[in-house]
Amino acid sequence: MIERADEHRTDISSLTQRCSTLNQLKQIHGYLLKLPFRNFAALTSLLSFAVASTNPAFFCYAEAIFRNLRRRTTFLYNTMIRGYVQSNKPIEAILCYKDMLNDRLIRNNYTFTPLVKACSMILPDFRLMGLLVHGHVIKLGFCPDLFIASALIEFYALNLDMGTAEELFGEIPVRDVVLWTTMVDGYGKMGDVEKARALFDEMPERNVISWSTIMAAYSRKSDFREVLCLYRTMEESGLKPNEAVLVSALTACAHLGALAQGLWIHSYAEKCKYSSNPILATALVDMYLKCGCMKLALTVFDQMHDKDSQAWNAIISGLALNGDAMKSLELFDDMVLSGMQPTEATFVAILTACTHAKLLDKGLSLFENMGKIYKIQAKIEHYACVVDLLARSGKLEEAEKFIDEKMGGIDEGDANVWGALLGACRVYGKVETGNRLWRKLAKKGVDDYGIHVLAYNMFREAGWDAEAKSVRRLIQKKQLKKKPGCSAIEVNGIVEEFVAGDVSHPQADDIYRILYSLLCDVSRSITLHEYDETSST
Structure with a gap:
C-alpha cells in the first residue's frame, strides 16, 4: 500500500477509499507525515474519509488528527461538526463551532445545517443554544438556505414552538416534501392532529415518510380507526409502505382487534422481507396477542433472531393478559437465561402474570429480587x-x-x-x-x-x-x-368504532344489524348438547 502511495503522491484520496482497517489508515497518515513537503489537500482528504466512515475507530483517529493540526480550515471544521453529529456527540459539535469562532474563520451554509441538528439533539435542556445559533444564521444571512431552514424548523418543532416554526415555514418560497413533513411531525408531536392533518392534506407531494408521520400523529391520539383509514388510502395511491408505516398499522389493528387486517399486513411484510425487522416483529407479536391468537404470537416470537427487551416484554405481558401466566413465567426465565436484562416493564408484566394466577409467593419473591438482583428501583x-x-x-x-x-x-x-x-x-x-x-x-x-x-x-x-x-x-x-365504553367491529376488512349509546354513527343501524345477525348465526350453529359442554369455559 505504501509503495503505491509513493508512486501516486498526489492521489491519496483514491487510496483512502480502499481503507478497510485502522492500520491501513494509519499507514497512509504516517506516509503523509514523512513527506518533505506538507500535502494539506491530501491530509484533508484523509480526514474527510475517516469522519464519513461508519467505523467508530476511524472517527476517533480523525479527532486525534484534528486536535493536533496547527492549521485548520472552514472545510475541516464543517467536516468535524458533521462527524460529531453523526456520532451522536452534539455537545462536542457545539464546542467545535466555538473553536471555529475563536479561530475567526468564515462560517458558511455547510456549517449551520449540522450545527442546528446538534442543538435539536440536546433539547430541552439547552434550548438557548439553538436560539443563539439561529441568531448567527440571521446575522450572517443564511436564512434563505433550504437545508438550514429545514433544520431550524425541526429544532423549533422538537421544542414544541410551532409558532416560530410556522413563521419560518411561511418565509420559504420553495418548500420541498421534507419541510412539509417536518411541520406535520411537529404539530403531531404537540398533539394538534387537526393542524397536522390540514397541512398533510395541503401538501403538493407526499412520500412514504409523510404518510408514516401523519399516521403516527393519529396513533398518539389513540385514533386507531383513522390510522387504518390512512393506511388503506396510502395503499390505493400506489405508494409502497415501509416498516414504520406497517408498525403504525399493526398497532392500530392491535387496539381495534382487527385480526383480518393484521393478517394481511403480516403477509405483506413477509413478501417484502420486512418481518426480520425486530420492531415490526414485536408489533406483530403484540397484535396477535391482543387479538387472542397466542399460537401465532409465539410462532412469530420464536422466529425472531434478535429479541430485544421490547419483544420479551410484549410476549410475557401478552400471554399473562390472555390467561397463560405459567407460560409467561417460563418465558421470563428464558429471558434471564438468554442474557437479556429485564426492564421495569418486564417486571410489571411478570407481576401481572402472578396476579392473574394468584401466585402470591412467586410474585412477592420476584418483587424482592427486582431490586436486590436486577437493580431496578420499584415505581408506582x-x-x-x-x-x-x-x-x-x-x-x-x-x-x-x-x-x-x-x-x-x-x-x-x-x-x-x-x-x-x-x-x-x-x-x-x-x-x-x-x-x-x-x-x-x-x-x-x-x-x-x-x-x-x-x-x-x-x-x-x-x-x-x-x-x-x-x-x-x-x-x-x-x-x-x-x-x-368503546367497541369496534371488523367486517370485510373494514373497522367500525362506536361508543355505548351512540346512535349518531352514520352506520350505527348497519353495525347493530350485523351484530344481531352474527349472534343469531352463532346461536343456530350450537346445539343444546354443545352448549352444555362449552358453557363451563
Missing part, C-alpha cells in the same frame, strides 16, 4: 401490581400495610391502587376494612367515578344503606359520570 406501577396481588389473594390487611409502609399512604397518583384494594374488600366481604379505606379516599378528595361506584356497591351489598346513600349523594354532588 410495581407497587400497584403487588397491592393487586395481595388483594386478590385475600391478604387485605397486608395490602393496606404495604401501601402505608412502601408507598407512604394516599396521594393523587395512586388512587387506582386503593381502588383495587377497595374492590377486593367488596369481593371478600371485608366491609369494615373497605369503609376505613373509603373514608381515607373521601377525605383526600379523590374524584374517580369507578372508586365511588365500588364503594357504593360494597355498602349496598353489605346492607349498609346509610353509607351507600351517602356515596350516591356524593356522586350526584360532584356530578361524576362514567366514561362511555
